[in-house]
Each structure stands twice: as C-alpha cells, then as structure tokens.
Amino acid sequence: MRVDKFLKVSRIIKRRTVAKEACDGGRVSINGKVAKAGGEVGVGDILEIRFGSKLGRYEVTDIKETVRKGEAAELYRVLAEDSEVFKERK
Numbered sequence: 001m002r003v004d005k006f007l008k009v010s011r012i013i014k015r016r017t018v019a020k021e022a023c024d025g026g027r028v029s030i031n032g033k034v035a036k037a038g039g040e041v042g043v044g045d046i047l048e049i050r051f052g053s054k055l056g057r058y059e060v061t062d063i064k065e066t067v068r069k070g071e072a073a074e075l076y077r078v079l080a081e082d083s084e085v086f087k088e089r090k
Helices: 003-009 016-024 069-075 083-089
Strands: 028-030 046-051 054-060 076-082
Touching (some): 003 016, 016 028
Antiparallel strands (some): 046 054, 054 076
8 A cells, every 4th residue: 555545544644645745755764764655555564754853653553445533543553652752863
C-alpha cells in the first residue's frame, strides 16, 4: 500500500493530501529511509513521522484498504510519540 494512503486510512494523518505533503517534504521515513508518497509500506515496517519538534514512531501491524474509525488504531502500534525521542536523535 502507498505510504500516503496508509497514513490516511490508519488516521495517523487525517487527510491524504497532508500525508502526501509530509512525505514529499522528507518528514516521513520507512525503516530509516526517507519515503516518497508513492513508496510501499508493509506489515512490520517502522514509520517515523516528524511533526515540528516531535517525532512519532509506529510499527505497521496490518494493511487494509478501508477501516472504520474505531478500528484504525489496530493497523499500527505506537513505539514513541514525543519530543524526547527527537532530542535523542540529534
């Protein structure tokens, strides 16, 4: 599945256009490599997304084309979501 579509379906990022802009801006990486919006994401991949001074790390646990809002969080596992992780990487 495309990275921008996964981010939207999983509701990590609410809109696909915003997810595409984040990818094109170099703020999204898959397994340590900068991802383009059309890059493929699979089960077991680690996504890192930079939101300003914050860094979110997520592990992909499932891939589905569509899910209900309440089931979206089942597509990934949060590994880290705070600015402390970002400070450690500098």
